[in-house]
Amino acid sequence: MLEGINPASQLIPVERIEGITTIMASAGGGLISGQAVALGLWGDRIEDMVIKSPVAPVGQINEGAKGTGGGSRAGVMAREYNPKLVIEGAVEGWQVADQPATARVPYEGLL
Numbered sequence: 001m002l003e004g005i006n007p008a009s010q011l012i013p014v015e016r017i018e019g020i021t022t023i024m025a026s027a028g029g030g031l032i033s034g035q036a037v038a039l040g041l042w043g044d045r046i047e048d049m050v051i052k053s054p055v056a057p058v059g060q061i062n063e064g065a066k067g068t069g070g071g072s073r074a075g076v077m078a079r080e081y082n083p084k085l086v087i088e089g090a091v092e093g094w095q096v097a098d099q100p101a102t103a104r105v106p107y108e109g110l111l
Contacts, residue, residue: 002037002053007046016041022051026058033058 005025015023021041027034035054043049 002046002050005037005039005046005049007044007049012041024055028058 004027023039023041024036025039026036034057036056036058037053038051038055039049040051041049
């Protein structure tokens with residue numbers, strides 16, 4: 001994941017001005033996408049920005065991963081890896097936040 005980070009990106013100073021100081025960057029695509037990394041938005045080198053690498057494995061439970069899961073988007077991941085769930089990018093995720101607990105899925109929260 002670190003190879004894809006550009007510490008000279010012009011977006012980083014904009015994010016700092018807006019008050020964002022720490023991010024979690026992760027790969028996308030596929031049932032198992034890779035590993036996430038925690039970065040601080042300071043320093044001129046990637047080595048200065050890394051807070052923790054890796055932070056967590058990253059997987060996709062979406063329509064694109066449905067085929068890999070044997071017809072179920074979450075099927076293979078839940079059976080094989082028993083993950084702790086963090087919901088990311090769910091604009092209205094608060095509306096379903098109670099469902100993992102009801103289904104007895106280990107759940108860490110919303111991002």
